[in-house]
Structures are given as C-alpha cells and as structure tokens.
Amino acid sequence: MILSLHIWLIPLLPLAGFLLNGILGSRLPRWLVSTIGLLAPFLSFVLVLNAYALTSYSAVALPYVETFPHPWIAIGGLRADFSFFLDPLSLVMLLVVTGVGFLIHIYSVGYMAHEEGYARYFSFLNLFLFFMTVLVLAGNVLLLFVGWEGVGLASYLLIGFWFQKPSAAAAGKKAFIVNRIGDFGFLIGIFLILANFGTLNFAQIAQVLTLKAAWHGGVLTAICLCLLVGAAGKSAQLPLYVWLPDAMEGPTPVSALIHAATMVTAGVYMIARTHFLFDRAPIALAIVAIVGAATAIFAATIALAQTDIKRVLAYSTISQLGYMFLACGVAAYSAAIFHLVTHAFFKALLFLAAGSVIHAMGGEQDMRKMGGLRKKIPVTFWTMTIAVFTIAGFPPLAAFFSKDAILYAAFVSGSGGVFLWLVGLLTALLTSLYMFRLWYMTFFGELRTADAHPHESPRSMRAPLIILALLSICGGWIGIESFSAYLAPSVGLHPAVSSFPHLELILTAFAVLAALEGWLIADKYYRRKTERPAQLAAALPAGYTLLANKYYVDEIYDAVLVKPLFNFSRYFLGWVVDTGILGGIAWLLAGSANLSGAILQRWQSGNLRSYAAWLTAAAAVILLFVFHASIGSYLGARGIDVQLNLHWMGH
Amino acid sequence: MKAIDPIILTLILLVPLAGAVLVALAPDRAKLPNWIALLTSLLTFVLTLHLPAHFIAGQRGFQFEVNIPWIESPAICYHVGVDGLSLWLIVLVGLLAPIGVVASWNAIHTRRKVFYSLFLVQQTAMFGVFVALDLMLYYGFWELSLVPMAILIAMYGRKDGTKAALKFFLFTFIPSAPLLVAILWLYARTHTFNFSELQYQTASGVLPASALSWCALAFLFAFAVKVPVFPLHGWLADTYNEAPVALAMVVAGKLGLYSMLRFHVGLFPAQARAMAPLLIVLAVIGILYGACLALVQRDYWRLMAFAALSHLSLIVLAIYGLTFMGWSGAVYQLLSHGVVDGAIFLLLGALEIRYATSTIASYGGLAAKLPRTVTIFVIATLAMIGLPMLSGFIGEFVIFSSTFALVSRAAAIAAALGVILGAAYMLSLVQRLFYGPESALVSSKPAHDLRIGELAILTPLVVLMLVMGLAPSLWLNAIQTGVHPPLIKNNVIVSGACAAATYEAPSLVATPELAAKCESLQEAQR
Amino acid sequence: MNPVPDIYRILPEVILTLTGAAVMVIDASIPPSWSRRYLGFLAAIGTTIALWASVGQLAFPEGTGFFGTVETSTFTIFFHVLICGIVLVALLLSIDTLPQHSHHQGEYYALIVFGAVGMCLLTSAVELLVVFIALEISSISTYILAGYRKQTGRGPEAAIKYFLLGSFATAFLLYGIALIFGATGTTQIYQIAQLAPVAQNQTLVLAALALMLVGILFKVSAAPFHVWTPDVYEGAPSPVVALMSTAPKAAAFALLLRVVYEMFPNLRSIWAPLLWIVAVLSMTVGNLAALRQQNVKRMLAYSAIAHAGYLLAAFAAASDARGFSETGIAAASFYIAAYAAMNVGIFAVVTLVGGYDEHLSLIDDFRGLMYRSPFLASLLIFFLISLIGIPFTGGFFGKFYSFSAAVDGGAIALAIIGLLNSGLAAAYYLRLALVCAQRPAADQTVPPKPHVGIAVTAALAIAVLATIVLGIRPNAWLYAAQSAAHTLQAPPPPGEVPVVPLQFPQ
C-alpha cells in the first residue's frame, strides 16, 4: 500500500507564504504577516514529521518518489521532470531545514520587530525555505540545480535586505556572483552527466553505474570535479569561500539560517546525493578531502584574529564546512551529514545567540567593545556557553560525536588519512581556541564601551535559543552507528573498518585533549592575561596582520581577477577593440567614401571651359574605346582590318 | 473560426497598417493617437493568438498558408505561412507591440501621430518578415523594417539621433545589397522565389556549389549584421542609446536570428555547415565580449546593448551548432529574450522618463522609493541571467547542453562563462540603480512608482516569464515541429553521430541493451 | 486594313502644340494685370488631353507615318504617357509655386508645353532629322526655363552653362548623325539598322556610334558627361528641375534605347561594355559626390547622375543573337517611369519647402520639418525612401528590375557594385530624411509654413500614387514596359520601309 505523503506540499507551503507576504504583505498588519510567515514553515515541518513517522513505521517505503505528470523540459533526448525524491538522506535534511528554519522564523519575529520591510523579510525567508526544500527533495540534477540557484537568490535578497547600506548590497551581489562561478562548474558537471548518461535522474544515473561496475575515473572524475566546484561555491570552500564572511551583512537570523545551518551545507548534501559518482572517482574524492581539510584549517586560523563577532562565526562556519567536506572526501558521507545536522543546531544557536548579543548591544558587532555581558543577558550567555562547548567538541555534546566520527573516518581512510586527521585535530584545537576567545571577549571581563545598555532579548528570541541549546546537547546522542545505518540506503555504509579495536577511543581522547588545550590557551590569553594577545600581535606583526586581513585573499582576488578583468574590458576591449579597431574600420570606410566624394567634387570646378574640356576628353575616350574595342573584338574576329579594306563588300 | 484561417496572416499584416493610417488621419488630441495605437496593437496581438490556438502541433510544413500570384514576371507571389519556427515569434512581436505603446505613452510628447503611425508600420514589417515565404516578399519586409526605425531614432534620439539612425540604417542596409544580388541570382537560376521550391533546388545539386556558397555568404552577412554577430555590432550600442524604448526592444535579434534559421541554415544547409565553425567561434567571442563590455558601461542603454550582444550571440551559437535540439533552444531563448528584454526596457524607460537620465551613476537607492519597479526589475534581471524556473534558464540550458554534448565542449564551456559575467553586470546594474543610499538626483525628484498601465502590462510579462520557466512544453512542442529536419533527404544536416542518437532515445532507461548501445555510441564518439 | 491617317501618329504632339500656341496667344491678348494662373490650368488640361490621346493611339495598329519618320508603337505610347504625366505634374506644381504676380507666367507654361512636344516627338521619331529637331525643341525650351529666375545670379548662369554645353554636345550628336548618313546614305533608323552592318566604311559607323553616344549620354547626364547637371539643377527654379530632371531624361533614354537597340544592335559587343563602364562610373561618381553636398538640389542633381547609372545597368542585360534584350529594355523603361515618379515628387516637395526663391536650400534648413509640417516631411521622406529603393515603393522595383536584368545577363559584378552604391546613396538620402525628422534646434528660426494649394496637392497626389502603385502593383506598368520593349525590338513591318539598294557613286 502506498500512502501519499504529499511531499509536494512541503515546498509549496512556503511558496504560498512567499507569494502572500510578497504581494500583499505591505498592506497586511504585522501580526498577520508573522502568522503567515510562521505558519508556512510550521506546516511544512509537520508534513516532514508526518513523512518521517510514516516511513519509520514502514507505512511508506523509502525511497518514495512523487512526479508531476507533465515533464518540465522534454526536448529531444533531454527530459527533466518535477520529481521529488524522498529517502533517508533527504528526510534528514528536510527535518533540519524545516525544523531549524521554523525556529529561526520564530526568532525573527522578535529580532526584526522594529524593521521596515517586515513582510518582505518574511516573504524572502519563506522563499528560501521553498527553494531549500526543492533542493533537498529534487529527484534529478536539474531540479536540484533549481533549488541550488533559488537558495542563492534568496540568500542574495536577504544579504541585501538592508539595501540602503552599500556594503550590504555589495555583499549580496558578491555572494551571487561567486556562487555563479561555482554554478558554472556545476552546470558543466550537469552537461557532462547529460552527455554521458543521457539522463539527469539520480536513480537512473545510479542504475547505469550499477550496470557498469567497471567504470571508474576518467570522465567520472571530470564530472565530480565540476560538481565539486559547484559545491565549493555554495558551501564556501577554498577558493570560493570569500562571499560568506561578507554575507554577514544580512540580518543575523538570516546568517543563522542560510549562511550557517542550511544553505551552505547544500554542497555537502549534493556530494552525498551524488556519492555514487564520487565513489567511482577516487581522485576527485581525494581532492574533496584535501579541499575540505585545507579550508577547515585555513578558515580557523583567520577566525583567530577577527574582532567582529559574526565574522568569527562565519569563518567558523567555513571551517566546519571544511570538516564536512573532509568527511565526504574520505567517503564518510553519513559522518558528514551527521556533522551537518549537529552543526545546524549549534551554529544556528551560535548565530542566534550572537544575534541576541548584538541586539542587546544595540547593533554593535565588535567584540572589542563588548565584555562582561554574562550577567546582563543570562539566557543568551548560557545558551551561548552550551554552543561554544558543543562546537569545541566536549562530550557529550552533539559535535563531539559528529566531529569524532569525521576524525576517525579520516584517520582510517588510507594512506593520507593520518595527515588529514592531524589537520582535523589541529583545526579542532584552533576551533576551541577561537570560540573560547569569543566567549571570553564577549561575556567576561568588563563592558568595554560606555554607551551601551545591554538588555535581554524578548521571549520569541529566547525560546528558539533554548530549544536549539537542547538540540545542541542531545543532537549527537543518536550516535554515528545508528545514524549511518539509517542513512545507509541513501549513501551506503560507512566504509571504514578499524583493524585496531581501541583506535576510536584513542582518537577521541586526542580530540578532547585538543579541545581542552584550546580552551586553556583562550583562558590564559583572554581571561587571565588580557594584555598578552596585543603583545603577541606586536611580536609577530606580519603574522597577525596576515590573519587579521584574512590572508589578503579578497585583495588578491581583486588584484588578480576583478581589476584585470575590468581593465581589460574597459581599456582593451572597450577602447582598443571596440572604439579603436572596429570603430576605426567603420570610420575609415565612411571617411574614404567622404574623401573620394570631396575629391570628386573638385571635378565640379564651376568653370564652363573645364566642363567642356571634360566633355571633349570623355568624347575622345569613347571614340578611342569604340575603335579599340571594335578592332579587338568585332572586326578582328573576322580577320578584317577596317582601315585598309574599305571596299570589301564590292559585289 | 476555421473560416478566418486563410486570411488570418493577411489580417495580422493589415491591421497594424490600417491602424497606422487611422492614427495618421485622426486628430492629435488628448491621448487619441496613443489609444488608437494601443487598441490596434492589442487587436493584432489577439489576432496573433489565433495562430497558436489553431496550430496543429504535430504537423510539419507550413500552416495558414496563402499563396497568391502578385507579379507575373519575375514571379513574385504573396506567399505567407507559418510553421513552428515562426509561430511563437509572431506572437512575440504581437505581444511586444502593446508593450511598446505603453512604454511610449509618456515618453513621446511631440508628433505622436508620426510616432505611432511609424511604430505600427514597423509592426507590419516585422510580421511580414516572419510570415513571408516568398523570398522577394521577405526581402521587401526586411528592408521596410529599417525605415520606421531609422526615422524614429532620428526624431526621438536622446542626443545625436540622426547619427545613430544613419549608422543603424547603413550598417543594415549596405549588407542587404549582396543579399538582394544573391536572391536575384537564385531567381535567375531557378526561376522561383518560393521558399520550399528553393529549398529543393539548393539541395538537388543542380546549382553550382561555388556560386551557392557565395549566395549563402551574402545571406549570412546580411543577417549577421542585423543580429548582430561580433564584430559587426558597431551600430548596436548607439542605436540602443538613442532609439525610443518601444523600438529599441525590437531592433536587435529577432529578425536576424529568425532569418538565419529560416533562410541561411534552411536554404543552404551544406554551406551553413561549412561556415558553422567560424560562426561558433564568433558567437563565443560575442558572448564574452558583450558581457565584458557590459560590465564597464556607464550608461544603462549601452549596458543593455552589450548585454544583448552577449545574449544574441548565444542564440547564434545554438543555431550554428546545427542540432535540432539547439535550434529549439535557440527559438525558445529568442522568445524568452524578447519577453525579458521587453520588461527591462519598459522599466528602464520608465526610469528615464522619471529621472531624465540614463547614466547609471546618477541613480542609487531607488528601491525604497519605487518598490514595485525594483521588484519587477529584479525578477526580469533574474530571468535574464538564467535563474531556473524563469524563462531564461530553459533556453540557456538547452543550448548549453546541446552544444556541449553535440557540438563542442570548449565552446559550451566558454559560452557558459558568459553566465557568470551576465550575473555580474546585471546585478551590479541592479545594485547601482536601486540599492545603496539615495543619490542626489533620486532625492531631488518626487517618486512615482509604476503607473497602473505599466503594471497592467508588466504583470502579465512577469507571469509569462514564470510560466515559460515552468512549463516550456507549451511552446517547445510547436517549436520542435518547426525545426524538424528538412524533408529532403540530402538536405539533412548530419549531427554529431553519437549524440544525436543518444538524444533521439527519449530517455536512457538503464536496460542492458540500452546501456550497451550507450557504450558503443561512446566508443564511436571517441 | 485601313491605313492610319498620318496626323493620328502625332496626335499628342499636335494637341500639345495647339495648347502651347493657345497659351501664348491668350497670354499676349489679355491685360497684363490679369492673373496668368489659369493659363497654367489651360496648359494642364491640354497636357491631359494629349495624355489621353496617347493612350488612344493604342487603338491604331503599330506603324510609321509621315514617310517613315514618326512611329506609333507601345514603346512610343509608353513614353508619351510618361512624359505627359511628368509635364502635367510639373505644370500643376508650377501653378501654385510660381510667384503670383510675376510676368512671363504665360510664357513659362507655353515653354513647358512646347518642351513636351519636343520630348514626345523625340520618343516617336524614327528619322534622325526628326530626332534632331525634337531634341532641339525640347532643349531650347529647357534652356530658357533653366534661366527663368533671371534676377538672381544663378539663374542665368545655369542657363548659359546648360545652353553652351548642351549645344556643344548636340554638335557631337549631329556630327554622329552626319557620319552615319555618310556611311549608309540614309537617316531613317530602320534603314540604318539594316544598312549599317553592311556599310563599306565601318569606321564611319563606329565613329557615328561614339559621337551619338556622346550627345545622348550628355542628355541623360551620365558620367563623365554629367558635369553640367549639378550647376544647372542648382540654378534653375525647382519646378523646372522637377521637369528637366525627369521628362527630357526619359526622352533621352528612349532615344538611347532606340539608338543602341534599333540602330546598332549588332555593335552590342562595343556599346554594352561601354555602357557598363559608364553605368558604374555614373553611380559611383554621383553617389560619392552627393555624400558631401549641403545644398539639397545639388545633392539631388548628383543623385540624378547616380540614377542614370542604375538605369544604364539595365542596358548591360543579356541579349539574344540579334542584340535585343527584352528584359533589359523593359527594365530600363520601368526604371525611367519609377524614377520620374519619385523624382518629380521629391522636387515638388523641395519646391514647396524651399519656396520658389529658395530661401531654404541647405540640408540643415530642413531640420525639424517633421515638426513644423509633418505632411510635407512625410512626403519628402516617402520619396527619399523610394529613391533609396526600399521595397513597396516604385524605386525598389525600378532598381530591382534593372539589377535583375543585369544579373540575368550575367553581369553580377555590375549588380553588386550597383547595389552597394545604393547603400552609399542611402547615406545621403537618409541624412536628409533624418534631418527632417530631427527635433528643431533651439535657436532655429521657424520659417513660414508653406502654402499647399489645390494644384500642387493634385501634383503630389499623382506622384505619390504613381510611386506607390509602381511599388505595390507594378504589373500594369511592367506589362506596358514589356510590350514597349517588345515593339522596340520587333523589326519594322515589312514593306513599309523600302530598303534602298546600295549604290556606290563611283
């Protein structure tokens, strides 16, 4: 028996919310806008729960597919359907997206209460949920791409929510364009899939691959690398991560929802979704791992020197995404998804708490001006504390389990595994360090600014904080084994089998020690000897400046890519080619016509006698021509010389 | 309704003309010329809708065909007809007419009679190009379409309209001289101007091949300038900069691209095949070149001009990929480009009416003052840069994927780079116009958001962009019958062998046999 | 078959002559204070009757009259109708644009009508003596008309240039006639056609051909014999230019057709390349020099030179074994008609806008015409478009037939050069059109709105109608041109022209 789950309603409800609020929102009262805005994700969440319940009690078998009867694109051999594909992977993602999404919607009611464009905000948020659920549910690559681009759009709109701020508008644009670079790779990947498989349907691709068990590497590597470029763009991996820190220009709930919990993990989801391709392309997989590891440590080092509370969290997000990529790269997809889920909880919590801090500080985001907020905003402090301990990886909080799973998977993944593990470990240490730095700088010591009057946030903001804090604590208790087992139909079983029985325990110990070490360093530097960081920075000016300026990556991109492109376009293409060469040719043609006109005009001297001379000359030429032509062609053909044989017809 | 089938095309051609006469005769009082023009264009649009309503989708060949002898010697006929290729383009032209009238509603104050008369004559000429199946008739409409355009650019040019109009006219008129010679030569050899007959004749091999290539080249040259194809785009930026909005939105692309498909590729497939590599290269250059230059423009009309160069080059790429799938994509993209460009032009024109400048730097922070404008503009922008679920994506995707799989991977990849740049220049346009703090100009003028008339025309366009993005089969079914392989056997363009077969199979279900076939095809491809 | 009375062969000419004489007599007999305006109408009515009479000639069998000196055939009727039509338009145009109280108005109308007599006769003459007389009749009237604005410096200058150079060229033509007479012993065209190939002294024949071509090419203002055209057109009054840029040209082209196709068909291998060169030269020179003109009439003069070139392109068309080319002749005839319609129209508009005294003569003076008198501007642009050769106007089909004849004959290079030239021509035509369409400059003084009277309206209506009809329904005219071409190349009816046996004086 097949029950209809109506999963098509999951995206459509937020879409309805978007349309209602987007079109009518400006005329509706705020409470109605909030109701519509909240109802849509809530109902979606209920539907997802319903689907989860029905599938876990085996009322409905997974994978479960719903396809719109008419194809979306059907042209030649290209066919793409509106088909929704529900399997454990997408179900888990849906739970996170709608669940966390709903919480952040609630939070937003309080956070955005005094903003203009309240309805616009909620409509965009709903739009995001629509595209995100489409992305997650997509049954073929093209529909996934729809969601992929759509969440990018929502992100663009929400980053630029305060469009009067030039930095916000620029950040939105940057996010979109950098994502477009990634999408370029993604598109090429799609084309390659289409050209090589003749279908875009995930199930069919997987089927083809099953049939051809010997097919490894080659074009599959190319496909996977292209997909990786796309994933790196969306998930802010090296070298395309640059948009994410800037994206913090958006409202903080947006940062929490889109740029921490859900959208940015779409790359990870995509790799997991297409794992059957990556599994056949070991080189691509290795590159995924390397990119992930490099991003993780790279972003973590930058986070050490940031002073903007949201930027620290942004780099932390990049770093954590690196972890997930690392996991994917060692084919530990379920570990990646596991971390994705826990990360969604604690990073959303971090952002929301940071938002609460910012709210309390009246919009101030610079940590150097904070301090001692522990007493002023206790709920925020405690939830934030939970989040910090979670991300640092202390047991038994959620990230402990997920990070552990990743590090373990990396360690056992083969030849380069130990190295990857070491990088992961170091990142864990750094993570702990910068998170506790943030914690100390924000909540401990004395308030370092005079004109702030911190106050606790309203209930609608506190409630999500508490729920997320609970999730951050308990989220990992399910354990990687059962999680992997649940996901196995989607991404296959965890491949690594340890040969050494206590390896996992030892590795765990290392990880916890690293977290502890990070905490201790932070404690020393930012609580006990607060003058030390400045001394250290003075002692190592080059290193500090490098980190504070994020390795100058933005500047390098600007100097190497953007500026040259603009200069090339403006000066070479615009001036030299378009105006100079092409315009010059047209100008020359027109000029030569005009010049010959001017010369021919001289012919018209106005003098009668010269006219007559021309006439005479022309007459002479015609006479000459006639005789010449006649001698040559007319009579000459008959062998007759007209001058001599005057009486040739004398009969 | 069947009774009107034989005369529908004639009606479509005559109604705008009659409207033009009516406008010319009616007094220039109140908004009378505007209303007559609007009603005429709406009526024409309704008439064009008759075509898809009664078009038999599966049927190949021309429908609604009329063929009446016109001039005995040379044998020119009034021969018009519609197939899947031209069907929706006609509707598009019909749709853009009321948009043009609305766009001109407040922009044109002086000599409205002249403006609207010529505008409607222009409509007739454009319809004529799309429906004519007699080469001479086609040429007639082709040339006729230049005149109202040139005059109106000169009349309503912003700064130096005369120069731009002259440039536009000469750029397009001079290449049509070789075109006419080629047409005459074809007639001298075949004694017919009939499209279908000529198609047989060019394919039958009776005409000398070298002369045919010259003919094809003449055709191509004329069309390439009109599209325009890099490096023949010299007229485009000035024309966009000077032309009234209603005309700028139709000046580039449609006529030339349609003509390429119908009369270059359609008449001279072998020659087109020989020229294809060159055109693919030019198209790719055009895509990137236009996009790069659009990035650095300071005036939004010029920006739109280079953007158009980029987008139209993409369609050229699709046409000269010489795959049926690419052609469907090309026609679809053409439709989408018409709709999206129409909306964007209308909006930019509305801005220009309100703020009297097209310099981007003068704007800024409009979003708060003109929420409706910014909403629709952003949607149109997104459609333009190919956001999925909006109209631009379908055509782009079909073109890219067919080019990638069947023509040239390098070309597809290079062309896809244009997508990145497209997002860059369009979004920075949005940013510079609408976001950021209010500029001095914006604060100094009262804010008037879109009027009801503008909204009435823009809303359907937005809906259309969405529907075109969501249900392309509504259009593609008819288009696909139009770009079918030519009926004559040796006129068939042989596509990349493997890929064509791959695409012919509706979808590769993974049965062992099909998998084996796929394998062998891939082997063959290598 | 009843023989047609000889007088019917020249009925239109007779009617025109009588009209002219009547106009002169009345002019002389009415008091000087009376308006001479109605004389114009009288002349117009006479011309209309002549036109009607020409059409009536279709009822007669084709043939020659007056001892084989004048001919009636579809060819002559075609040109009669054309010339009478042009003259009619020019008369109507003059009625409204000539200054109301100028003296000599009666003379003016009479001269136009007399000129028409010459032109008509020129087309129907098949005897070189009549050709010469007809040419002189038309020339002398136009010499006088060219200098009609004798108070200005330019009028008499135009007249003297035209007169001296015209006579100069006519002397060449005449010399050519003398030589062909010397070679064949006759001046009857059909006889020459039969005798010239067998003449003893081919040198004389060739020289005659060359010299006659000089004279005729001068009249059609083909390069390099075009030098007089710009100066004369600039100096002559606009209504006169409307006439003399079309009607005498049409007559001269008719003569050229007769000379090359009927007199010297067997010398085709000589004159065809020659005309090819002249055609290319005319188009190119005319168009290039027109590019930089600031004076509207001068620009149109250069354009007239270019159009002579397009027309000559039709002469390069293919021919059958005897040197005849029906397509070529038909194309040329059609082109003449189309060119006449649009050119007379454009000069009518230029006259109206610029005024008889030509206070607006420069292109820049036309700026903003669309804004001050949209009606005239639209007409001007319409005629310019026709001159450019945009489809659905007479100009297009003219060019189309001319070049399709060339392509038919294998002269593809000529067609390409010609059509590229028409692209070049578009530049200056369009410049004028676009200047008209341009917004008036802020500091521009607004000239008085021209008065458009009933007569000139009729004139414009005829020109516009002709241009449109030739562009949309060219069938009738094309048919006429084809049958004209057919009669031109058909050999004269046997028996009517006695073949003089060759005699040698020795």
Place this chain on the structure above:
Amino acid sequence: MSFLHHDVPLTWYLLLSAALFSLGVVGFLIKRNIITVFMSIELMLNAVNLSFVVFAYQWHEVKGQIFVFFVMMVAAAEAAVGLAIIIAVFRVRATLAVDRINLMKL
C-alpha cells in the same frame, strides 16, 4: 559641282569638316568670351553641315541637304535664345568672361 567630284577627293572635304569641327571644339575650350565660345559652336555646326553636304553629294541623296537647312534653322533659333541668355547673364553679372561665370561649383 563638278570640281567637287573630279578635282578634289571627297575625303578632303570630310577632313576639312573634321578639322573645322575640331577647331570649333578647341575654340570652345580656349576662348574666354561667351560670345566667342558661342561662335565656336556655330563653327562646329557648320562643320557638320559641310559633312552633310558632302555625303549628300556622295549618295546623291537630298536628305543630307535638307538636314543642312534644318541645322541652319535650328542654329538660328539657338542663336536667338543663346544671345538672350547671354544678355541676361551680362545684366546680372556685368561680364562676359566665361571664367567669371562660376558662382556655382563643387
């Protein structure tokens, strides 16, 4: 008429006619007074007349002589018109120098 036939070959007359015609052309080209230029044209016409007469004699054909009369008549008419025009020119320009008649050029 007999001396024409017997003593001097016809060709000489034709050459004379050609020479006269050429003289007329040259005169047109080099003379600077309008009247003289005009006279040169008369010279050319008369040269042609000579040819006509000679050919009429050669062919025993009266047409040639008729032609001559018509040419003379036309020349007279032309002279009348021409002189009138010359007077008109003199009135407005006060000169008869050909080279000064160049108001219109280029």
